[in-house]
Amino acid sequence: MFLQPIFFVSKHPIEWDECLEVVATYLDGYGIHMHHLTMTTACIELETLIYPSETPDWQAIASMLEQDFMTAMTILIGRPSYELSTWNQQRTVLTLLGSSYQGVISFEQFIVEYVGILTKEQVMDILNPVVEQLTHEEVQTIQAICQANLNLSKAAKRLYIHRNTLNYRLEKLLQITGIDVRTFYGAMALYIVTTLKR
Numbered sequence: 709m710f711l712q713p714i715f716f717v718s719k720h721p722i723e724w725d726e727c728l729e730v731v732a733t734y735l736d737g738y739g740i741h742m743h744h745l746t747m748t749t750a751c752i753e754l755e756t757l758i759y760p761s762e763t764p765d766w767q768a769i770a771s772m773l774e775q776d777f778m779t780a781m782t783i784l785i786g787r788p789s790y791e792l793s794t795w796n797q798q799r800t801v802l803t804l805l806g807s808s809y810q811g812v813i814s815f816e817q818f819i820v821e822y823v824g825i826l827t828k829e830q831v832m833d834i835l836n837p838v839v840e841q842l843t844h845e846e847v848q849t850i851q852a853i854c855q856a857n858l859n860l861s862k863a864a865k866r867l868y869i870h871r872n873t874l875n876y877r878l879e880k881l882l883q884i885t886g887i888d889v890r891t892f893y894g895a896m897a898l899y900i901v902t903t904l905k906r
Contacts, residue, residue, distance in 0.1 A: 710886075711741075712754045713786035713795035714766075715802055719810075720779040721747035727777060728752060734769055743795060749802060751795050759788060759882055766812040780810050787815040787838075787886035794886075797837055804830060816893035823900055835901040838885045846884070847902045849877050853889055854899040860890070 716727070728742050728750060739755030766783050773781045784805060786798045801818055804826060813821075823831060832839070842850075849867065856862035864874040881889055881898075888894040 709791050710756050710759055710788045711791075711793050711795075712756070712788040712886075713798050714752050714754060715784040715786060715795075715799065716750045716752075716773075717782040717784070717802065717805070718748050718773075718777065718779045719781075722777045722779060724750040727773060730773070730776065731769060734764055741793075745799065745802075751799065753793060753795050756788075770812055782810050783812045784818065785812065785814040789886050790883050794837065798834075801834055804834075814893060816887055816891070816897040819897040819900060820893050828904055831901065831904060835897070838887065838898075839901050841884050842902070846877070846881055849874070849881065850889055850895070850898045850902050853878075854895050858890065858892070858895055 716724075716731075718727075724742075724744050731752065732740055735754065737756075741753040741755065743751040743753070745751060763785070766785060770781050770783050782805070784801060786795065786801075798815065801815065804822065805813070805818060819831065819834065826834075849863075852866040853860070853863045856866055860874055860878075861871060864871045867874065869877075878889060881887075885898065887898055889898055
């Protein structure tokens, strides 16, 4: 089972019970846990049996909420976690994001785009739960993929392993971190944190 937090930030206070009921109508097939944070922020956790590879159209949901509730809306897509609720840890990203962003942003995209603004300590605070779980072999795998420009065949050669072995490692990394290293933002976020860890 995977749990993925989705954070909502509105420019003005809104009635979150009503808002999140509307959002729930777009999320068939997910278990939903709701968390109220403040008058302008809320969180839902999506529960799925497998890693959520296909995601809802959050851009369309954000537009619909802005029209229905007449306020600017930001949606932060948190990183999925395997059998562990991490919404309370990930909510620190909300305070760092502040009101400077409007629209939909993923956890990985936030790390990559805001790394120049955040201190090393802030980045490590956000990603420490991820970093602590990584073995030396997993760090080498992440760095090899980035050095091969996300080309999995080249990365497998760099690591002196078969491509199927690399795919197995990547699936394991996804289960552990909730971040897909095969995507640009996922690879960059993990590369940044493994580089800072040294």
